[in-house]
Amino acid sequence: MITDFRLPDLGEGLPEAEIVQWHVAQGDQVTLNQTIAEVETAKAIVELPSPFAGTVAALRHDAGDVVAVGEVLISFDVAGAEAPAPEEDDVPAPAETREPNLVGYGAEPRAAGRPKRRVRGASAGGSADDAVREAAPHDAIVAAPPEREMRERPRSTPPVRKLAKDLGVELALVEASGASGIITREDVEAYAGRTATAPTVPVGIDRPSDRSATEREERIPIRGVRKHTADAMVRSAFTAPHASTFLTLDVTASVRLVEGLRADRRYADHRVGILAVAAKAVCVALRRTPDLNATWDEAAGEIVRRRYVNLGIAAATDRGLVVPSVKDADRMSLLELAGAIGELAATARAGRATPADLSGGTFSITNFGVFGVDAGTPILVPGEAGILGLGAVRRQPWEFEGGIALRDVLTLSLSFDHRLVDGAEAARFLTDVGDILREPGRAMVLA
Structure with a gap:
């Protein structure tokens, strides 16, 4: 049975959150309360626990997407898994529409149309399709991610992720040396040093004519x-x-x-x-x-x-x-x-x-x-x-x-x-x- 999990209200009254990092991939087996993703609101980075035990059927959004509260975040195949028993005073909803009961969570699904979402990395010169995409319908089949994406997502701290972003390093390609598989600053810097190919310009020499428009300006999405x-x-x-x-x-x-x-x-x-x-x-x-x-x-x-x-x-x-x-x-x-x-x-x-x-x-x-x-x-x-x-x-x-x-x-x-x-x-x-x-x-x- 395919069951959707919607982005819950994290107790802040905020309308949206950005997916910082997935900790699961399509096809992964997950247990109840296992951390499935980290999301960043306007106030904090929050770890989301899995409300079900089962198999990840599809990730409905990518890391970097801004997702509205109430929007489907991930789908699970919970065939053979037992859902938590309802309280005696509760009247259970049909299995297909029942939402998980998480402490401090529990946003009501939105009845209105799904909002558009932004994609990390869209530049000012990008196309409208690159900058804004319609979220997939609830019952849409999401294509399987590439083989590299099927592996477990890398673990790191927010400062290290920011450093990787600033250096243009994709964390999934970095080998971790920290305890319990944590990627450290040294890992990111070492990887950036090995893969750097851009020619160096002597200090003190400014050659603006050699720079493209994107190199002369940086556009940062206003979020978080x-x-x-x-x-x-x-x-x-x-x-x-x-x-x-x-x-x-x-x-x-x-x-x-x-x-x-x-x-x-x-x-x-x-x-x-x-x-x-x-x-x-x-x-x-x-x-x-x-x-x-x-x-x-x-x-x-x-x-x-x-x-x-x-x-x-x-x-x-x-x-x-x-x-x-x-x-x-x-x-x-x-x-x-x-x-x-x-x-x-x-x-x-x-x-x-x-x-x-x-x-x-x-x-x-x-x-x-x-x-x-x-x-x-x-x-x-x-x-x-x-x-x-x-x-x-x-x-x-x-x-x-x-x-x-x-x-x-x-x-x-x-x-x-x-x-x-x-x-x-x-x-x-x-x-x-x-x-x-x-x-x-x-x-x-x-x-």
Whole structure:
């Protein structure tokens, strides 16, 4: 019996996802919950488990295709396999139309016509047929892939896949040297070095006349995180009236606290930094300024004050800027916050942040000081009333106890939604955060 599996709603409310990589091929035997593919939404890369045990009858899309939620992704031959038994209160649908019940999934099939989908690699000069194709009907017979495609798809990490794409290397041709058959950066670079045939041009010599139009320009499809970020920033900039305020202060005491914790063997694994100290200060300061932890509900005509803090931490990744959030950050100690921030940032940079990680934030912090920048005007994450920017910590002359001394100085940049927060409230919040960073012992009194 041929059974279709449709791309489910991955719990984010997003309309589509891009197929990053198939882990199965036509004719493969699969087990229940075996990973069959990796798909990339506007927020995260998600592994899709198989809802059936059986044989892969057809892959309805190729790697690189953008697939709408509810569209048939893959077909299985489940002849002889037992489908999960329905709950007692459920009325089972006919076997031909029954959809799998996956935890967190379960998009309803779309009754309307199937949308067109884009194909990775279509250039500006390509034909319309190359750039856009109609998806095959549900009952269409998909031609068997070439022999190379019949093999198991290669395993690699998102940064390695991006490197391969940038170098024009097809991962299926690369021999893996990593543990459990993982393709590493070194594997990709070595393969690219062996297959490079393009003539080299001496450094400093620019010969534009020798380049084709495609070599002089690069066209990158707007999709994934970049598309989501652009949409969110435009929506934020033209919905919430932004205002910003700044505070430059002496954070020498916080820097010494961080250095002391790092030098103590008992806390060496926690990797406490100035970001974690600022995060703790934000959680404390939000108690006095709850409107900075609120949201503007236009539809209901209400201001919603949150009595919890889900602290967003902006992270620059190979896929673009993402803002995962530490849930209930206000209930954590400094060491717990440092650990949660480090773990979340590492997961985001690896492309493994879950939809739950990337949603539900109430206030955010962006640390552009790691790039050597002193100050900026960050744009609000949609639905949040404030975002705090941390500048670079610089050792410089500063007034101290009636004289001039070398001190560690930092600039804080606060952007806020002026519908929810007045200038006086924003200034009080920034002063509260600054007071804790000047004297981090205050957090022990106020926490």
